[in-house]
Structures are given as structure tokens and as C-alpha cells.
Amino acid sequence: MHKPITKDDLMNLARKWQESRVFLAACELDIFSHLSEFKSSGELAEELKVKERYLDRLLNTLVVLGLLEKRDGRFKNTDAANTYLDKKSRDYLLGLTHQCHVFYGWSLLTDVVKNGIPSRELGFGKPIENWLEPFITAMQQYASERAPKLIDLIDFSNCKKFLDLGGGSGANSVEVARRYPDIDVFIFDLTDVIPITKKFVSKAGDFKNIHYIEGDYLKDSIGEGYDVILLSNIIHAHGKDEVIKIFKRCNNALKDKGRIIIHDFLVNEDRVSPPWSVFFAINMLVHTKNGDTYTEREIREFFKEANFSFVSNTPTGFNSDVIVGVKN
Numbered sequence: 001m002h003k004p005i006t007k008d009d010l011m012n013l014a015r016k017w018q019e020s021r022v023f024l025a026a027c028e029l030d031i032f033s034h035l036s037e038f039k040s041s042g043e044l045a046e047e048l049k050v051k052e053r054y055l056d057r058l059l060n061t062l063v064v065l066g067l068l069e070k071r072d073g074r075f076k077n078t079d080a081a082n083t084y085l086d087k088k089s090r091d092y093l094l095g096l097t098h099q100c101h102v103f104y105g106w107s108l109l110t111d112v113v114k115n116g117i118p119s120r121e122l123g124f125g126k127p128i129e130n131w132l133e134p135f136i137t138a139m140q141q142y143a144s145e146r147a148p149k150l151i152d153l154i155d156f157s158n159c160k161k162f163l164d165l166g167g168g169s170g171a172n173s174v175e176v177a178r179r180y181p182d183i184d185v186f187i188f189d190l191t192d193v194i195p196i197t198k199k200f201v202s203k204a205g206d207f208k209n210i211h212y213i214e215g216d217y218l219k220d221s222i223g224e225g226y227d228v229i230l231l232s233n234i235i236h237a238h239g240k241d242e243v244i245k246i247f248k249r250c251n252n253a254l255k256d257k258g259r260i261i262i263h264d265f266l267v268n269e270d271r272v273s274p275p276w277s278v279f280f281a282i283n284m285l286v287h288t289k290n291g292d293t294y295t296e297r298e299i300r301e302f303f304k305e306a307n308f309s310f311v312s313n314t315p316t317g318f319n320s321d322v323i324v325g326v327k328n
């Protein structure tokens with residue numbers, strides 16, 4: 001149960017975006033990569049080629065947020081900012097540039113709902129250039145931290161040929177290839193994405209059992225003879241008809257009794273829980289034509305249409321579920 005909401009709560013809710021906006025502006029200006037030591041706003045303004053007064057006011061808000069400390073009128077990163085926000089740090093949060101881009105789509109949410117089209121089709125707002133690499137990089141950050149747990153939940157017994165459909169940065173495939181050197185791992189993704197995938201995979205190691213296929217999984221061949229196909233964070237970008245089409249294509253590409261594994265953010269039947277999935281549905285309204293978060297019942301229906309039997313649904317513990325189907 002929510003506690004009663006007051007007038008002040010409502011005003012605070014209306015202003016909540018300000019903290020995020022300040023933080024994202026600081027990330028876009030790359031302020032944290034320049035403040036591992038104390039600098040005045042004038043010194044930093046010169047380095048960043050911006051006006052001192054504007055920068056100074058922004059730096060003051062970052063102190064309020066606990067991201068900078070201020071001493072004798074000079075500013076420096078706090079420990080958290082040094083660790084996660086300085087691009088030179090090993091632990092730099094790779095997904096930040098993508099979040100900066102996501103903001104511009106969300107800022108058009110009213111018009112997205114009014115017009116029933118995603119933000120990029122509205123024809124106004126800030127055009128995002130070079131979004132692909134930051135997007136795949138954000139996926140790498142998210143997936144690489146979760147891949148060990150995700151792959152733990154998947155049964156690879158008797159699997160010789162595995163397909164990671166829309167494999168993105170390849171983080172899940174790397175985990176499979178490392179654990180099971182005898183499995184041939186295929187990563188399928190768009191032509192523009194595969195070079196980025198290769199960069200991330202080669203950083204992770206020299207995997208002789210990882211192979212790449214470039215194409216569009218809605219129309220190009222995705223290969224054949226697979227024992228297991230993983231669709232990790234794929235179906236939420238598509239409407240019902242496309243999901244069924246993708247499932248049917250997977251069914252054709254699997255061996256008899258082959259398994260399809262859906263890893264995604266599921267929403268409950270009430271569609272108001274869990275909160276992550278409810279908000280993720282808005283992300284899909286803003287950024288895709290027909291994408292959505294789905295219920296288990298809907299996925300079971302899509303399985304039926306594509307000639308799969310439902311086997312199991314296991315929560316991962318990180319806002320997502322792993323749903324397994326077997327080819328009939």
C-alpha cells in the first residue's frame with residue numbers, strides 16, 4: 001500500500017527530473033573525467049571550452065548531489081565519481097552515454113502518447129547521432145554483469161550448436177563459450193552491430209568456438225540445426241505479430257526437441273507490477289513502433305502459435321525472467 005500522497009509529494013514528483021538532468025548534462029560535458037584533482041570553475045571552463053558562470057552553477061548542483069566536493073571554491077570528484085564516472089576508470093559506467101540519448105526520447109513522451117508513434121517519428125526534438133555504439137556498449141555493461149547468473153539458469157545438456165539471436169555485445173555468448181568449449185556458439189545481429197560485437201568478444205578472450213552471422217532476423221536466414229536458441233532482451237522491441245514471426249523462424253532453425261530460451265522483463269497480468277517492467281513498457285513506447293513488456297500468458301500464446309510447448313519460467317532475481325519452450 002502507498003502512504004497517502006501530499007501536495008508537497010506531488011510538487012516533488014514534478015521536479016524529480018531536475019536531478020537526473022543535471023547529472024546527464026555533467027556526463028555529456030564529461031566533467032567527471034576532468035576532476036580527479038581540485039580545479040576552479042574557471043580552470044575547468046577553459047578546458048571544456050564553456051562559459052565559467054554556467055559551468056560554476058552546474059558544478060554547485062553536482063556538489064549537492066554528492067558527486068563533487070567543493071573546497072576553497074575549487075571542485076573535485078568524490079570517490080564514487082572517480083570510480084564510476086571518470087572515463088579513464090576501469091569501473092566507468094559504460095551505459096551512461098546511452099542514458100543521455102534515452103532522455104531525449106523520454107522528453108517527448110506526451111507527444112508520443114498523443115500521436116501514438118515513437119519519438120524518432122515525431123520529426124522534432126534533438127536528433128541523436130552515433131547512438132549505436134553507446135547502445136551496444138550499454139548492453140555490454142548490463143549483460144556482462146548478469147550473464148553468469150543467466151547462463152546458470154539455462155540447460156545446455158546435449159547442446160552442440162547454440163544461437164544467440166540479437167546477441168548484441170556478445171556478453172551472453174562469451175559466458176557460454178567459456179563454460180562449454182565444445183559448443184559451437186553463433187552470434188546473430190545486424191550488419192552494423194557485428195563489428196562492435198567482435199570488439200567486445202575479442203576483449204573477453206580468444207574464443208575459437210564463437211562464430212558470427214550478420215543479418216536481419218525478421219527476413220534473413222538465421223541458420224539451422226541449433227539445439228538451443230537464446231533471445232535475450234529481444235522480444236520487448238517487437239509487437240505481437242513480429243514476436244510470433246521470430247518464434248516461428250526459431251522453430252524452423254531448431255533441431256527436433258530443440259529449446260527456445262526467452263530472457264526478458266515480464267509484466268504481471270495487472271500490468272502495474274513489477275515497477276521495472278511497467279516503466280520499461282514506456283521505454284518501448286518511446287523508442288519502438290510496437291515494442292512492449294509481455295505477460296507469461298502472452299508468451300505462452302506466442303509459443304503455441306509458433307509450435308513450441310511451454311516448459312518453465314524462472315525469475316532471474318534481476319527484474320527479468322527466463323522462459324523455456326521446446327519445439328513440438
Ligand SMILES: C[S@@+](CC[C@H](N)C(=O)[O-])C[C@H]1O[C@@H](n2cnc3c(N)ncnc32)[C@H](O)[C@@H]1O
Nearest residue numbers: 139143166167168189190193215216217232233
Ligand atoms: C536489447 S539488445 C540485447 C542484446 C543481447 N541479446 C543482450 O541480452 O545483451 C537487442 C539486440 O538485438 C539486435 N537486433 C534488433 N533488431 C534486429 C534485427 N531485426 N535483426 C538482428 N538483430 C537485431 C540489436 O542490434 C541488439 O544487439
